Amino acid sequence: MKTRLATLRDQLAEGLIERETPLRLALLAALAGEHLLLVGPPGTAKSELARRLRYAFRDAPLFERLLTRFTVPEELFGPLSIKELEADRYHRQTEGYLPTAAFAFLDEIFKANSAILNALLTLLNEREFDNGTERVQTPLICAIGASNELPEGEELSALYDRFLLRCHVGPVSAEGFDTLLDLRGTRPPEPPLALRLSRASLDAFRTEARMVVLPADVKALLKALRTFLEEQRIPVSDRRWRKIVYLLQVSAWSHGRTEASVWDGWLLQHCTWERPEQREAIFNWYQARLGTVSPAEPERFSKLVGALEKQLETEKQSRSQARNEKGQPLFVDGDETVTKPEGKRRKRGSDKEPLFLAPPDRQKDRTQGGKGMTREEVEDHFNRHYGYGRAESYIADKNNYFIEACQFPPLMEPTRYSAAHIQGRVRQLQELAEEFAQYRAGLDAQVQSVTTVVEEHLWIAPGFSRPARSSLEQRQAHAGILSARLEKLRDGFKALPQDAT
Known part of the structure; x- marks a missing residue:
């Protein structure tokens, strides 16, 4: 036929x-x-x-x-x-x-x-x-x-x-x-x-054509087109959608195929416009979707990979409180590491200089309202009241240091993840990679079908194979980039710090 x-x-x-x-x-x-x-x-x-x-x-x-x-x-x-x-x-x-x-x-x-x-x-x-x-x-x-x-x-x-x-x-x-x-x-x-x-x-041909199957990718194409047309406010009646389905079946059967193809969808641009200028927008939409199958669409893969990349960066930047061999949380007391969150330390002024208590003979509140005294203020006090050089022994006495209660900050280190967490992330990536491999295989098959189907198609206008191939090759290049990003993600999650326990 x-x-x-x-x-x-x-x-x-x-x-x-x-x-x-x-x-x-x-x-x-x-x-x-x-x-x-x-x-x-x-x-x-x-x-x-x-x-x-x-x-x-x-x-x-x-x-x-x-x-x-x-x-x-x-x-x-x-x-x-x-x-x-x-x-x-x-x-x-x-x-x-x-x-x-x-x-x-x-x-x-x-x-x-x-x-x-x-x-x-x-x-x-x-x-x-x-x-x-x-x-x-x-x-x-x-x-x-x-x-x-x-x-x-x-x-x-x-x-x-x-x-x-x-x-x-x-x-x-x-x-x-x-x-x-x-x-x-x-x-x-x-x-x-x-x-x-x-x-x-003709009657026999029409009866046989009704047995042609609409595969999932063709149904997905029609559903997506309906959404696009609604967004563009281009009305298509339910009766027309049913007739469109049969037209795709006739197109497939005229080639001896028992399943309709997304390539038969080239005809959709001539079935769905209300005004001639709308045809080009519908055709551009169709051409942009070449190489997509349901549910594995490139937009979805891009979003998933992007989300996983953000998740990896979040987990790499994450910090958790360090613990010693006994599992006790660690805190920072100056240059030392301690296991208690509370302690005492010498109070310092805004210039980071250590402060002193006021001499007891002159001040009722030796902290002076929590402000304390700087070294310079102590020396000035002793010089005025006791003579020069008398402040050194006061400054050297640790009992005169301004000591305050404090909370030690936790000692932070890169978060360590359990083996189960890391294995779960890697398994998630492996499942996505397998689904993506199926998408790439379908894309490669469509590139091959440009020669075997499109150029031999009875109803597609001559010259369409060139832009179709170009569009599919662009998707192949994009798929290659996504594949490399997936591999990098897998290595990144494997390299996360692991909890020794």
Whole structure:
């Protein structure tokens, strides 16, 4: 099927310039039973895309119509049968009109008036048409709507929501303009009948596609995208999310895969925007998440490693009171180490000089209110009252020292940790390293899949593999840095001071 679809895709794209993406989206929409909206100015090959799409299928009539505010239901759904009216029955002759078409191109679709809007909604979504009192199934495979402008007004929001895939189509770029000038009026390619898909093969394909599994990383991608869209205030209905899931299943099954891939998520940018300028933001968000799987996202690893680095630094800087061999806490008394927290020591002044008690013959409070006397004050006192040189014996007598009760500061040393604590930290790092290794293995596998999956993907636009590979390689470089930090952390925790007991 993949080879067949690739051949169909390439043949249908022949002669179209810079229209690879809308054509791929159109073919994918047909496979999934969804509809495509093309937004852009006139003359950008929007109708040509619809006309070519029908050639991917056998016996697939196309209905096309330009809508205006004056378009009447008869132009889309067929005229009323005069014969049936004569028999008092309301019945349309639908042959050759939208209810009998396999493909439809509805230009300026948002100009549809209320007279045809409800019938159009039912036909697009349920593939049913109310013809008088009878509701009939329609063979519609895919409708392509075109508009020069986006819908305005709540009455058109339901119609807008019917188009799961949306693509802005602009004029040919300056790079493709020379090719445009060289085009000649050739007949559009028509793939051989044997290559085209039949209705039976399409029905079987769609049934089988529903069996495709959505793995955890794809579900995580969709959950994260929903959060991002809510933050950007871009509404996506629950119905659209269900259709998006099936579109990813169809994308995977068209490649013969039984599991959807994050690479199929490239399509999300064309399913979730409300205004064309939002598509680029959604694409940038998707590209930034390449290489991430749930729950091992690089942001989480970075936060965990950063938190552990802070914890290691805290534990390295931590100080605890030292103890002797008997386990007694130690304190500092000057240059000595003691085991008692309380004691006595000589009081010193603000200049760190030792203080003396006042002579008892002159002072009732020898401490002088706790201030004491400096050596200079003692000598001055003795010189004035007893003569010069009489202070030396007083100063030399230790009984005259100003002694005070004090609390000795604890002797601090780097905190020593138990073997169980250090082993617990190392084990925590080992578990994180194993989880990180799985993340790196998945990242390496995605880098390899750029060649095996992305470049061979039926629906991803050409040229995406280069930025995809670049983004993944940046994540690989970041992962290498985180791996080195993890190794350094492990060595750091192993080197923490250990309690000998």
